[in-house]
Amino acid sequence: MPISTLQDRSINTIRFLSADAVQRANSGHPGLPMGAAAMTYSLWTRHLRFNPQNPDWWDRDRFILSGGHGSMLLYSLLYLTGYDISIEDIMDFRQLGCKTPGHPENFCTPGVEVTTGPLGQGLANSVGMAIAEAHLAAVFNKPDHKIIDHNTYAIVTDGDLMEGLSSEAASLAGHLRLGKLILLYDDNRISIDGSTDLTFTEDRGARFEALGWHIQHVKDGNDVDEVDRAIQRAKSDMRPSLILCKTHIGFGLPNKQDTEKAHGEPAGEEELAGAKKKLGWPLEPMFYVPDDVLQYYRKIGENGIEYESEWIKHFENYSKAYPKLAAELERRMRRQLVDGWDKNLPKFEVKDGPIATRSASGKVINALAQKLPEMIGGSADLTPSNKTWINDNPSFQADSPHGRNIHYGVREHTMGAVVNGLAAHGGIIPFSGTFLMFSDYMRPAIRLSALSKHRSIWVFTHDSIGVGEDGPTHQPVEHLASLRAIPGLVVIRPGDANEVVEAWRIAIERSQGPTLLALTRQNISILDRSRYAPAAGLNRGAYVLGDLGENPDIILMATGSEVPLMVEAGEKLHAEGVNVRLVSFPSWELFESQSQEYRDSVLQPSVKNRLAIEAGVAQGWSKWIGDNGSVISVEKFGKSAPSKVIFEAYGFTVENVLEKAKELLKT
DSSP states (O other): OOOOHHHHHHHHHHHHHHHHHHHHHHHHHHHHHHHHHHHHHHHHHTOOOOOOOOOTTTTOOOEEEESSGGHHHHHHHHHHOOOOHHHHHHTTTOOTTOSSOOSSOOSSSSSSSSSSSSSSHHHHHHHHHHHHHHHHHHHHHTTTBSSSSOOEEEEEEEHHHSSHHHHHHHHHHHHHOTEEEEEEEOOEEEETTEEETOOOOOOHHHHHHHHTEEEEEETTOHHHHHHHHHHHHHHSSSSOEEEEEETTTTTHHHHTTTTTGGGGGGHHHHHHHHHHHTTTTTTTTTTTHHHHHHHHHHHHHHHHHHHHHHHHHHHHHHHHHOHHHHHHHHHHHTTOTTTTTTOOOOOOOOOGGGGOOOHHHHHHHHHHHOOTTEEEEEESHHHHHHTTOOOOOOBBTBBBTTTEEEEESHHHHHHHHHHHHHHSSSSEHHHHHHHGGHHHHHHHHHHHHHHHOOOOOOEEEEEEEGOOOTOOTTSSHHHHHHHHHHOEEEOOOOOOOOOHHHHHHHHHHSSSSOOEEEESSOOOOOOOOSSSSGGGGGGGEEEEEEEEESSEEEEEEEEEEHHHHHHHHHHHHHHOOOOOOEEOOHHHHHHHSHHHHHHHHHHOOTTTOOEEEOOOOOOOTTTHHHHTOOEOOOOOOSSOOOOHHHHHTTTTTTHHHHHHHHHHOOO
């Protein structure tokens, strides 16, 4: 029997727009959109505050589809409610250059908050967004003006909750009592391999309850009213909420519903036709949207214009009552830096050294934080080692949400994903800290920060075998090469304290894309800038520190703690009659972005003898040293010993640099 109520037809429109797009593309995941359509409809039509005409409206609710494989669920809703997505875009699902790629991409599709697909990332991003809302509300709201007042919602899946990242993130969210974070769990008990009984039989609700969450169970995820009531209860609770909605993957499919076959492949023309018959939906045309359904959804979208208009009026009153706060919030909303933000950055003299670049970074962070109140940082339980604490500020906690220091605990992966959520939310410049070795635990989030162009700042200390006695488990070797391989990520390994200042300048100025700082544990010399080029050369990635003699016979280049070593060796080599060019090479990515003319002015093509020095694997250096060059590198794991002893054992000595340079000069 045909289903004729407007509500049911509106839900089925979501189902069949999604399924038709997957079928036409012959690729995708119809199961989630068909199964979760009703509960998502309840959220979008009765609770979510958004404005399709201005997807970036500041006080909108944030919605994240953490199960990004079900992207057509989101695209259908965006199109129906009036975002800048056409029916042709829906038909173009998963095609080259489309607005509707296989997984949601925040830089590609209006209305997509964060890039999702790797499971668990969106859930953890939502924790970052909820932290941002809570912090900004604490800073800007007044008893008579709640100018920051929105919720963060996410659809999560069995796969999301299986990922260890979700437990880390939920643990942190529960501790912080992020009451404006609400997750709707598409509890269909099916994964790609089959029933979740194969691997995932824990009591999910009990797990989240133990982590400090408010838990509710909705027995039928198709019961719009019950989902509505659950969301209402969640909004009134002071804890983060998980609403477990029992759903049917591929709802309506006559043979594939509630099976793994509905997950990641098109339903098939016959099966899809069977679902349409079963649910009273026309077989033709594909991508059918009833006029009254489209009008209904568009009215929902138009309500957002009123929401924003009301907020603008509220903000105008707020501006009159609190003009300084309003001006500050507007500045942050525009992602505009305050005038003179870099005027008080430290300047390091030779007499101030030697100093670890991590320590120099700590000083820079605090100088910046005085000028940029939007800077918020944290560490994965290594704050004293990473030097990431913002002085004279409390930590962000449930009872001190105005705090600018986040204690992440030993949760590196969650820290990375939360930082991305903070950056995506806006109004905040986030940074995080841990050892470079543990970038392994964070790599998925770092990669997504680059893909999504988030303004995430990654501070990694203990950047080489110079870690010393902690041994090879804590001494990164292959990590710089691995991180440099990520497109869009700018990796900077400063060579002294003044280069650290310039590295931070780059990180703050880069509004579109992440920056990674690799910093030393051990003290290193501060270069005498009266003899060598200013550290501002760092902003071009590589620069000539100095020429020892005219027409160089050899170019020495180095990064990080090896720069002072290079300088000392170069001076001795020159004393022996060799003309030497010294090149500090803190960032391959920044250097590669320069003109060919500039690159040739630094690495003169006529100079074939080139020696690079870096305490990591040599992979990638061939691009810069040329066919006749050489690298002093680390091609095996480290050892447990004092850093000075390890560096000597691995050939990072003046004597070895001289020997390798002379070998090149003989060829």
